[in-house]
Amino acid sequence: MTRKLQKLPENPYQAAGYQAAIIEAPQQFGITQETLPEPGEGEVRVTIEGCGVCASTIPVWEGRDWFDYPREAGAPGHEGWGVIDAVGKGVQGFAKRERVTGLSYKAYATHDIARAEDLVKLPDFLDGYPFPGEPLGCVMNIFSRSAIKKGQTVAVVGCGFMGLLLIQLAKSAGAKVIGISRREFSLEEAANAGADHTIKLDDHYKIIEEVKKITGGNFCERVIEATGIEWPLNLSIELTAERGKLIVAGYHQDGMRTINVQMLNWRGIDMISAHERDSKNYVKGIKEAIEAIRYRHMDPFPYFTHTYSLEDIEKAYQLLTNRPDGFIKALILNQ
Known part of the structure; x- marks a missing residue:
């Protein structure tokens, strides 16, 4: 810890x-x-x-x-x-x-x-x-659905409570992590959580260019969107590499979304909604959270x-x- x-x-x-x-x-x-x-x-x-x-x-x-x-x-x-x-x-x-x-x-x-x-x-x-077991179980379920592997580059878009824990878990899995968030305070916390790079969530195309530079033009094998807002969701699509996975962890509950399906198709991106409704999966996630804390993969x-x-x-x-x-x-x- x-x-x-x-x-x-x-x-x-x-x-x-x-x-x-x-x-x-x-x-x-x-x-x-x-x-x-x-x-x-x-x-x-x-x-x-x-x-x-x-x-x-x-x-x-x-x-x-x-x-x-x-x-x-x-x-x-x-x-x-x-x-x-x-x-x-x-x-x-x-x-x-x-x-x-x-x-x-x-x-x-x-x-x-x-x-x-x-x-x-x-x-x-x-x-x-x-x-509070429910959100910690939720974090573990998101991490599981992300299937993050050692050596991959992972972008976490939105570095609040869940985003910071996902940065910790991604680093524990051996990934390189880019933390992207609106608040300077959140970016500081992302760096403390282990993020290798931090980028302010302000300019759409500037962020794309920064991530492109960091990844040598390949973008990220995994992108976790944790904001629940349309613009960062579309940004997350553009940050995802070909055949990569975009994991939607943000809770989008205020209406319809217009998203860049063309880029999803062109890059062959797997877009995953990491929300669970089966209580058994939550219980499983809570048990995994306890073990992640026990073995210092998450604090x-x-x-x-x-x-x-x-x-x-x-x-x-x-x-x-x-x-x-x-x-x-x-x-x-x-x-």
């Missing part, structure tokens, strides 16, 4: 009911007191230690036209981790007081219900450390740059939207 990790204090929260954040209206969170639910068959209840704040949830926070308000209590928190405090019927392999991470969907709360099959036990070496902990309580969750979303220098990823912690 590249930097000394900071342990979190134990979470002492105990209550007959539970608290949850709720989006009452666009850009407006409130706190609600709910009756503590009992897990159903195949489910467990988790006392949530914390939950990551995901960029994919910005639209529901902003109030896009296709959302209704108020949202369900605890939604859209889906990056939670914590300790099992109740086990439903038929659950095997999990017990009370075990620390877990995985998939649940109302984790902006002190408690949440999850299917046991969607959870992963956290090993002892992660005791005390924050562990996410320095990138958890800001922490907030449930009551201050609006501040986390303001930072996520504005992304000032120093910000990479926010966590909501229950302490």
Whole structure:
């Protein structure tokens, strides 16, 4: 791990009911007191230690036209981790007081219900450390779909939380990495993560010429687009070598995209959407993330740059939207 990790204090929260954040209206969170639910068959209840704040949830926070308000209590928190405090019927392999991470969907709360099959036990070496399993599993699935090999040149377009971890993983695989991002702070972090070259995401044709020069005119065997924006997606196509792979890791959720299919065809590029919908693949990715951290192929902990309580969750979303220098990823912690 590249930097000394900071342990979190134990979470002492105990209550007959539970608290949850709720989006009452666009850009407006409130706190609600709910009756503590009992897990159903195949489910467990988790006392949530914390939950990551995901960029994919910005639209529901902003109030896009296709959302209704108020949202369900605890939604859209889906990056939670914590300790099992109740086990439903038929659950095997999990017990009370075990620390877990995985998939649940109302984790902006002190408690949440999850299917046991969607959870992963956290090993002892992660005791005390924050562990939003869902995004870390997502990173590992993207890396797996990229099929990066030693000696290849990989461009990572967008050096936020996921992009920085993918740079680490690509370097651990023996690749040469080019980090491309809008913020100077992100470029500095990309270099710290191991990127061999960094380029500012500002001038389309200038970037193409720089990458062409770095690669001797061959461009990149692998390009990972991690912005979710149309222009960098088209840029990524032009940075991909003949018979290369373009991996779409960015979450494109605000309408149709116009892309350069002519260049995709001409160069014979494999364009891969690295998003998963099968929970089994997420669980597999989370388990692989734990091992990647264990063997120091990936270190996410320095990138958890800001922490907030449930009551201050609006501040986390303001930072996520504005992304000032120093910000990479926010966590909501229950302490």
